[in-house]
Amino acid sequence: MPLDTDSLLARLASAFPGPALLAGDDIPARNLHDTSFLANVTPLAVLRPDTPEAVAEAVRLCAEAGVAMVPQGGLTGLAGGGHPIDGAVMISLERFNGIEEIDPASSTMTVRAGTPLEVIQKAADEAGFFIPLDLGARGSCLIGGNIGTNAGGNRVIRYGMTREMILGLEYVLPDGTLVSGLNKMLKNNAGYDLKQLFIGSEGTLGIVTRAVLRMHPKPGCVNAALCGLGSYDDVVNLLAEARRGLGPMLSAFEVMWPDYWQVVTETVGTRSPLEGKHAFYVLLETQGLDEEIDGPRFMSWIERVYEAGLLEDAAISQSLSDVQRFWDVRDACAEFMTRLGPHCAYDIGLPVTSMDAFADACRSRLVEAMPEALSVYYGHIGDGNLHIVALDRAVKEQPMDRISSIVYATVRDFRGTISAEHGIGLLKKPYLPYTRSAEELALMARIKAALDPAGLLNPGKVIDTPTGDLK
Template sequence: MAISNFAEELLARIGPGGVRVGADVDPRHRHDWTVEMPPDGAPLAVVYPRNAEEVSAVLRLCQAHRRPVVVQGGLTGLAGGATPVDGCVVLSMERMRAIEEVDTDAGTMTVQAGVTLQTVQEAADAAGLLFPLDLGARGSCLIGGNLSTNAGGNRVLRYGMMRDLVLGLEVVLADGTVVTSLNKMLKNNAGYDLKHLFIGTEGTLGVVTRAVLRLHPKPRSVCTALCAVADYDAVLRLLRLARERLGGTLSAFEVMWPEVYRRAEAALGRPAPLPHGHGAYVLVEAMGSDQAPDQERFEAILQRSFEDGIVADAVLAQSGEQTAAFWTIRDTCGEFGRIIAPAVGFDVSIPVGRIGEFVTLCQDRLAARWPDAESVYFGHVADGNIHIGVKVAEDPLPVHAIDVVVYEAVQEFHGSVSAEHGIGVLKKEFLPYSVSPEAIALMRTVKAALDPNGILNPGKVVDPVTA
């Protein structure tokens, strides 16, 4: 079938309002947040389906003609997972934006994959409940993309990753088969839990079209403090104390190393809440059910941390505005474009007890290779996740060489090259640094079983089995 005839059949199945072809393709579909497709390539078409049936029709056609398919959400990904390949059909989920049901008794919300995270948060809040996943891109990222990458964010410590916030899925397979399992029960052991094949697999095994999300009771209290400590050993002591005394109410434990804290302050153009000169800065937050007693307990833990010589200085938020100001400092750390541009960014996980050693090793090895190297470190820490920004004076920036230095250190610490951003194309080369050959072989076997012709998001995560 000629390309023009293929495009005509797409138009016939979806209708002209849901398809853009050739020169009519919006340039924004050529990239995710960080990775653009090569200038000599282009998508054949972009399709904007409205439901699973239209997704199925597109995939059946693409399967019949071995046409690659790349699914896109809000285009906020940071690993190239949604970057098109030449001649592909892009499936943009942005028209699938319905919230179909909020079940307050079951504590669930059923949504289409194109709903933004912020819309889900607001709908849960209006129902007196909480959808706890939270990212800086909340207003743009789509639930389908959050599922595709198994998104994490700031509250993983208490509520888990996206995988922990989903009860059921509707998925369209590579051959167009629609598999609907919109389970609303927390307990369901009726066979394999197939949803996990599609969460965190970046659209390489199927296309998520609907999801049943798990909601939680809305917290009635929030207690937040910014603490200064001497070193990473003190960070670990504070974490142990917070876990022991706050238990399940501990919702965030964010650590900033001195250089990233200083640069965030400069980027904001106003004094930071705590003075410089300390070894690390920790944002601690707890969410509970009763503000007065929760605040009293939180303050008692801070007092204990001073008495035990763990915390050198601290400031306790006295209002929602102060809490937001603390979080602004933390969130600004992640804006490498403002604080350390041009930089190579990393999203890695390291066993919690060894993160301090890891940061020192990274700094030493970067300095040994590039004496002028600058690097900044911050992260969720209690879940092992560290974000890193690295800048050197070479022009162009030696991205691959920096990648090798950092990921070799991750490998030595038996960490993960991707904590929450996915593999996509940027980290594909380094997947073996964290995953055994046997596990990668099993991934390829699963890929071959569900997508034997390799049409779904080709070139991402792992290559298919070859003869």
């Protein structure tokens, strides 16, 4: 029989003394929400275990009591995956942080789930290696959340999603079973690759506790160019030329529509490295081994595509500070909340050739429904990922449901995906059928039911449990 609230809190207090358990007024405001702009929710309690075994014990106690659990990381998610649920226990990994091992021979790093991404990046750099995963929230997002959402970021075109750098994984199942598969081997085909179930599952199938990350050699040089182009056809052709002419050196291909550029340079106040206005703006980055060889190779390629008429203008980096200055233009979207006020942010995927037509259609539909609508478009176009920021300037409280219905219906019409790298969580769940077939959704539900038959782990997120009553 499920325990009553007081009995559960007493058992949790006994198992998790001191700062490991927060309840009532002791729960910090940061644990009442993530970055999805959903209303604050005060949970039953926040548990902050600091070992894998403690995470397993927390899950076991909650499962025995029939109480829902929500895993929390850095709380930087935009889809509501880490948002609290009334009456649930939050299991925060923030105290379980640190790097356990760097193995140069296998080029691996073993990390705890509560470790910030930026800490991992710096540790790899100091050891002479490189972690390619990079997000704007690098200083506050935690690697467990990155794994749970299969985060993408800026360099997917070369290195792939988070999934591509996970060799081994340890996780806790919804019944409290701790499963350790901290494999270091690049080749390991011994049975099912179970870790793939938990990467991108947003904490609905298990809670990640530790991971073995694959590191890459540190680049010997980095070069970048910020380019102005005259048409979207030129953007597509430039991408093809970059893949062909730069090969594996190409590490980023970021495209910014003129509406984004205008907001960044005029509203945010970021200084433009280019003169004049252009139909599109592209940030190219390459990572090479030797500046004396790869630097001239990059310059030669830029000259060829300029002479071919693909570029109207280009600013070329002369130093790493120039590279950072170019990225500052692309990363200025972090200032949108301050400068634009409340808005709706979207992360979608589309075939590269469809992106400009999609942007035109989406912009028109938003203005037709809301004459004062503003929408801007930008993203990691090299890997098919487009970001959208939209708002109705006529009102202060944004009509998120109305804007979302227009954006996602347009995504469906263009046969794209409603989520490229930010997950589904709560906010995108109603639109998941736009992207996944009925058969796929049914299979997801069967997997959820098999691992979490009571539906207690992050309930209501991503997919519903078809059997069992949620507590």
